[in-house]
């Protein structure tokens with residue numbers, strides 16, 4: 680006998696496995712707000728959830744519904760790579776088969792299998808995952824390339840989707856993806872910009888103009904500078920070989936204005952630091968060749984040391 684919906688505390692006579700699976704699935708998909716701040720316990724909570732499903736004999740059934748997310752997959756592989764794990768030991772076939780179903784006819788990628796937007800962010804995740812796994816069978820590279828080229832705007836930058844305003848983060852996703860797929864060379868500015876598949880002079884013009892008067896980079900025209908774009912925009916200039924066009928001292932000084940007395944970096948001066956802007960500020964200092972920083976593999980968003988691990992070479 681099922682519990683009455685009008686009385687959630689009524690007592691059942693039977694163990695309702697279906698209902699527990701739905702409960703566990705919910706815990707797996709989105710942690711309740713009380714659990715969310717307990718980041719230190721997240722893996723333990725995942726253990727409770729997955730092991731419950733395992734004991735219920737439902738781990739396989741559940742994995743049909745548990746949506747992997749391309750950004751989470753990228754983050755997990757980046758961590759494993761950083762820790763020196765041999766990624767060829769993973770079940771990469773499952774990852775690429777799942778990913779193949781996320782690519783749309785226009786070449787873009789969705790991050791999950793249902794009800795999600797598709798744009799350049801997830802094209803980037805798919806290319807970075809394929810590169811890290813050294814397996815491109817989950818990506819139709821030609822279609823992905825065409826989609827990226829369609830995202831280049833009239834002003835030279837890239838929007839997240841075709842026809843959208845140019846944006847520093849979208850431009851990074853476009854250029855890093857093309858680089859990882861081998862469609863553009865490293866230092867393309869020195870290799871002959873005219874032979875590139877994208878309009879490099881216009882792109883370069885758009886990128887260089889994103890350095891604001893205060894020395895920092897803005898993500899879009901008429902926006903204030905923001906520390907994360909020191910990586911998103913500065914990183915693209917690094918990939919293209921256009922670093923010499925950056926006013927490095929001014930950028931360096933503008934980043935330091937966001938350095939917190941508590942450690943870490945904020946988005947704007949005078950704000951509290953948080954992890955996202957701290958990470959991309961550290962990346963920007965690496966690109967600026969600050970002493971004591973490891974070199975960054977810009978297109979993968981991890982250190983060169985990590986990127987040049989056992990299974991790949993850059």
Ligand SMILES: [Zn+2]
Pocket residue numbers: 905906907908946956
């Ligand atoms: Zn930002």
